[in-house]
Amino acid sequence: MIEKETTSTFNKSTGLPRKRFYRARAHSNPLSDSHFPVPLSPSQFDYSLHYPQLFPVPSDDDNPKRIQFADIGCGFGGLLVALSTLFPDKLMIGMEIRDKVTEYVKERISALRTTNPGQYQNISVVRTNSMKYIPNYFEKGHLTKMFFLFPDPHFKEKNHRRRVISPHLLDEYAYTLAVGGIIYTITDVEELGEWMKGCLENHPMFEALTEEELENDPVVKLLISATEEGQKVARNGGQTFQAVYRRIAPSL
Numbered sequence: 384m385i386e387k388e389t390t391s392t393f394n395k396s397t398g399l400p401r402k403r404f405y406r407a408r409a410h411s412n413p414l415s416d417s418h419f420p421v422p423l424s425p426s427q428f429d430y431s432l433h434y435p436q437l438f439p440v441p442s443d444d445d446n447p448k449r450i451q452f453a454d455i456g457c458g459f460g461g462l463l464v465a466l467s468t469l470f471p472d473k474l475m476i477g478m479e480i481r482d483k484v485t486e487y488v489k490e491r492i493s494a495l496r497t498t499n500p501g502q503y504q505n506i507s508v509v510r511t512n513s514m515k516y517i518p519n520y521f522e523k524g525h526l527t528k529m530f531f532l533f534p535d536p537h538f539k540e541k542n543h544r545r546r547v548i549s550p551h552l553l554d555e556y557a558y559t560l561a562v563g564g565i566i567y568t569i570t571d572v573e574e575l576g577e578w579m580k581g582c583l584e585n586h587p588m589f590e591a592l593t594e595e596e597l598e599n600d601p602v603v604k605l606l607i608s609a610t611e612e613g614q615k616v617a618r619n620g621g622q623t624f625q626a627v628y629r630r631i632a633p634s635l
């Protein structure tokens with residue numbers, strides 16, 4: 384009996400999946416090709432597979448709801464879970480490259496839906512390489528929030544091209560975000576924090592939120608408290624470096 388309980392992939396009392404059964408290598412190479420399905424274009428993304436209660440019919444073009452928030456490199460999905468109840472009317476997706484971690488998030492959402500009927504219907508996850516496939520998922524001006532929380536630092540200079548924030552990827556994110564949309568970044572690696580802030584500061588389509596706007600945005604507090612990496616840093620008393628920027632219209 385005891386053996387059965389400890390080898391179950393789900394926690395008996397919470398019904399949630401146990402992380403230790405979904406361990407994966409710490410890093411994936413975002414430049415190498417992986418084999419997972421990718422929609423050919425955003426219109427081919429099947430919302431009914433991800434949000435079945437909200438999209439009972441596949442490819443329902445009459446349903447105006449679209450994904451608005453994307454958590455890039457969502458890891459174990461803590462932010463999505465916290466945002467789900469904070470913004471119950473918004474659809475959100477986590478994008479994660481590691482297969483076991485993606486499986487964990489799927490199981491986590493499924494368990495939350497079962498134990499909280501009617502809730503957590505607005506969040507989902509896809510296994511994908513965000514550095515290559517964001518335009519396959521989102522149209523121009525599609526998103527209102529993008530999250531890049533505790534991304535892999537890729538310390539060596541020759542690996543900076545693997546970073547998820549870079550001048551050329553910001554062009555893509557600016558295309559994907561609606562004007563007024565917000566990009567949230569945070570890290571515990573000072574050099575990466577400076578890099579991300581520098582890239583955003585130098586990009587013509589982004590401007591920093593003011594201190595007052597940061598104070599009033601309830602999402603900013605979640606960057607540390609709701610993410611697994613943020614919680615780890617907080618437990619160890621580490622420092623964090625955030626950069627939160629708004630997509631602006633280009634000046635003519």
Ligand SMILES: C[S@@+](CC[C@H](N)C(=O)[O-])C[C@H]1O[C@@H](n2cnc3c(N)ncnc32)[C@H](O)[C@@H]1O
Nearest residue numbers: 413456457458479480512513532533610611612
């Ligand atoms: C350090 S973890 C941070 C996880 C989460 N954001 C958090 O704060 O707890 C970085 C995550 O990004 C994922 N990742 C790295 N490169 C990626 C890519 N190109 N596309 C999608 N996910 C990626 C990694 O697999 C990992 O789970």
